[in-house]
Amino acid sequence: xxxxxxxxxxxxxxxxxxxxxxxxxxxxxxxxxxxxxxxxxxxxxxxxxxxxxxxxxxxxxxxxxxxxxxxxxxxxxxxxxxxxxxxxxxxxxxxxxxxxxxxxxxxx
Amino acid sequence: xxxxxxxxxxxxxxxxxxxxxxxxxxxxxxxxxxxxxxxxxxxxxxxxxxxxxxxxxxxxxxxxxxxxxxxxxxxxxxxxxxxxxxxxxxxxxxxxxxxxxxxxxxxxxxxxx
Numbered sequence: 001x002x003x004x005x006x007x008x009x010x011x012x013x014x015x016x017x018x019x020x021x022x023x024x025x026x027x028x029x030x031x032x033x034x035x036x037x038x039x040x041x042x043x044x045x046x047x048x049x050x051x052x053x054x055x056x057x058x059x060x061x062x063x064x065x066x067x068x069x070x071x072x073x074x075x076x077x078x079x080x081x082x083x084x085x086x087x088x089x090x091x092x093x094x095x096x097x098x099x100x101x102x103x104x105x106x107x108x
Numbered sequence: 109x110x111x112x113x114x115x116x117x118x119x120x121x122x123x124x125x126x127x128x129x130x131x132x133x134x135x136x137x138x139x140x141x142x143x144x145x146x147x148x149x150x151x152x153x154x155x156x157x158x159x160x161x162x163x164x165x166x167x168x169x170x171x172x173x174x175x176x177x178x179x180x181x182x183x184x185x186x187x188x189x190x191x192x193x194x195x196x197x198x199x200x201x202x203x204x205x206x207x208x209x210x211x212x213x214x215x216x217x218x219x220x221x
Contacts, residue, residue, distance in 0.1 A: 004150075043111075044151070044199065044212040086150050095141065095164065096210065098150030 002027040004089050006099035013077050014107050021072040021102050023061075023087030032090040033070040035061055036098070039083045047072075047085070057081070077106045110134060112213035114200050120219045121190055128186045129216045133202030140183050141210060142175055143199040144168065151199050157183060158206075190220045 003026045013019055025031060035047040048056045050063045050070060061072045070087060084103050088096040113132045121127050133140050138159055143151035154173070155165045159180035169175075172190075177183040187194055197217050201210040 009148075043214045046209050046211075049209070088150075094206065095153040095156060095166075096143075096151070097153065100148065100150050 002031070002089055002091060002097050004087050004097055004099035006085075006087055006102045008102045009100070010103045010105065012105045012107065015079055016076050019072075019074045019077045019081070019104065019106075021085050021087075021104065023070045023072065023099060025068050025070065025087075025089050027068075027089060027091065029091060033061075033063055034088040034090065034096070035059070035070075035072050036086045036088055037083050038086070044086070077104075079106050079108055082106045112200055112202050112211055114198075114213040114216050116216060117214060118217050118219075120221065122221050123190060123192060125190055126186065126188045127190060127218065128184055129198055129200075129218075131183045131185070131200030131202075131213060133182070133200070134204075134211055137202035137204050137211075138180070139203040139206065139208075139210075140177055141201040141203075142183070142185055143201065145197040145199060145215070146195075154185075154198075187218075190218075192220045194218060195220045 005024045033050045036044050037047040038044045059074045084101050086101045087099045115130045141156040142154040145151045153166050154169050155175050157177040160177050172188045175185045197215045199215045200213040203210045
């Protein structure tokens with residue numbers, strides 16, 4: 001069975017500090033991995049997916065198949081980055097399996 | 109607003125009652141998904157449709173749950189004989205096709221007293 005682990009419930013950093021939100025997965029096949037973000041009082045929305053290799057809002061994520069990780073990184077955090085972040089895995093482009101999420105708080 | 113919409117946004121019911129939620133996907137999106145999210149957890153998959161066909165159901169979807177998508181447009185999720193454990197946020201998402209981004213609705217928060 002596929003599983004997504006986000007080991008940190010809460011990550012608190014100061015503005016301008018680097019951010020790394022951890023995500024590890026277990027899946028025997030070739031996964032499609034995503035990061036979704038939910039800002040306060042807003043709906044869940046896609047931040048980025050590994051296959052597109054884009055940088056969105058300064059965030060990047062690299063799929064490391066050897067370590068089965070897909071950590072989300074940003075070199076300089078901004079206050080507006082404060083949100084709930086979910087890592088998700090898709091098998092065969094169908095359903096999504098989500099991690100429990102990490103709350104990122106960026107303080108001024 | 110051309111995003112995914114869900115109604116009602118909040119529902120409070122007594123244990124044992126039946127409830128029905130509605131999801132309107134983005135126009136022309138063929139796939140429609142239902143997820144459930146409880147406190148402190150990420151969304152968990154319940155079921156999904158390709159047009160009007162229900163293609164997969166999670167083990168979380170007990171016999172008390174039924175979902176439909178008549179004519180491949182909007183979808184309804186019904187819970188019969190609600191239990192307190194059904195209290196959760198029910199999320200709907202849609203995508204243009206199987207490989208496309210899933211866009212989420214605002215959710216329906218169910219509270220079972």
